[in-house]
Amino acid sequence: MTERTVMRAAVVRTYGGPEAIEIPEVPRPEPGPGQVRIRVAAATVNPVDLLTRAGTLVAAGRMAPRAQTGLGWDVAGVVDATGPGGVRGFRPGDPVIGLRDLLDVSLGTYAEYVVLDATAVAPAPEGVPAAAAATLPLNGLTAWQSLDALDLPSGATLLVTGAAGAAGGFAVELAALRGLRVAAVAGAADEKLVRGLGAEWFIARDAPDLAAAVRALVPGGVAGALDAAGAGLPALAAVRNAGAFVAVAADAPVGLRGIRSANHWISADGTALAQLSALAAAGRLTLRVADTLPLDQAQEAHRRLAVGGLRGRLVLTP
Structure with missing residues (x-):
């Protein structure tokens, strides 16, 4: 069977309201040196995603406009592949969490796969469901x-x-x-x-x-x-x-x-994230999930977050 080389991802091609979110099939990203590809199990919806989708960050000069903008910063999933030469500390099959901290990208974590630098990734908290683990990085x-x-x-x-x-x-x-x-x-x-x-x-x-x-x-x-x-x-x-x-x-x-x-502006840090993951695994951090929705309902997730009143994060699952 031929390996699938495309995936679904939530992206914005024209900035606007929740209806601006599209979920096309796009080429599956390939990891470069020092990178890992993660098969996404869960991705958190954060306020910064709403600002990105609406074009607010472009208007504020904090990111450049592009033909396609990816959404999503947090991810929990499983390492699917590593870049050429492998990556120290991570192998295919490892459960991980990670953070995408670049604003100006064409693909984010609202996707079936995401590529991150290995330095932005940490082992997932043992015994914690992926949806809860995904709320931790950002x-x-x-x-x-x-x-x-x-x-x-x-x-x-x-x-x-x-x-x-x-x-x-x-x-x-x-x-x-x-x-x-x-x-x-x-x-x-x-x-x-x-x-x-x-x-x-x-x-x-x-x-x-x-x-x-x-x-x-x-x-x-x-x-x-x-x-x-x-x-x-x-x-x-x-x-x-x-x-x-x-x-x-x-x-x-x-x-x-x-x-x-x-x-304070966030910076991906796999070492600190590993320490947070260990605290979560030990039950010393409270991971709050308001609800989980399929990736196809990314528009609805944005509408619900905009209304407010949630305790915990909405999480998308591919």
């Missing part, structure tokens, strides 16, 4: 790397906005594992959830004065803030002098009062 690494950028010592206080969201939830758990004391901002209905993730203090996101609410709980302000909800200046005002602030959902405000203020 948001888990965002939280991990943002905490690294804040560089707070064990015992320090940290404000996390968007604490019930995907990146924010991982940030709360990882911060608690690092010995940080977390003040979490989320919707009032999510207080039990974020406290279960490890938050010591809770602030409702509709509090009339976020900084005052935080400072009432943590006199003098928190040592750092991880802004996963785009709170901006109100969150910065909750940070003590000479503290640290990292934004992941919007542009970081100018650092005032000696505060280190920066944006």
Whole structure:
């Protein structure tokens, strides 16, 4: 039997609403040196995919327009092939997770196969279903790397906005594992959830004065803030002098009062991803799947994510 050399993939050829997503047959990608091809079992739907599909990132100058744009960053699956000469640490048949961190590509992880650099891939968490494992790379690494950028010592206080969201939830758990004391901002209905993730203090996101609410709980302000909800200046005002602030959902405000203020932009890191995978396998990270849908329903997944209100991620399965 002749080997199949085409695959289905969700792509955008004209930017627009969910209806702009097409699922044509395209040539199956071939791995180059230092790369692996993954047979996709699950791919997560993230807000950045909606921005990509709509052309928002092109308009903002963060990616170039192209005739065909791929969708999807996270993947869980099985190594199908390696590049010429093989790849150290990975063989065909290995269950893996990985992250595609290039914006400007013609194919993403919403596909039957994806090719990634081996340095962007890690062993899948043992005993974890593929749909749940696929929710880890983008948001888990965002939280991990943002905490690294804040560089707070064990015992320090940290404000996390968007604490019930995907990146924010991982940030709360990882911060608690690092010995940080977390003040979490989320919707009032999510207080039990974020406290279960490890938050010591809770602030409702509709509090009339976020900084005052935080400072009432943590006199003098928190040592750092991880802004996963785009709170901006109100969150910065909750940070003590000479503290640290990292934004992941919007542009970081100018650092005032000696505060280190920066944006964090994700970078694929197989070594860190392997550590996250081990934590997930040990049950120390909460992987939340709102629903799984077949690849053919990528348009519907985008519509549902745009409506909001989900706890956990939507995941596509080829």
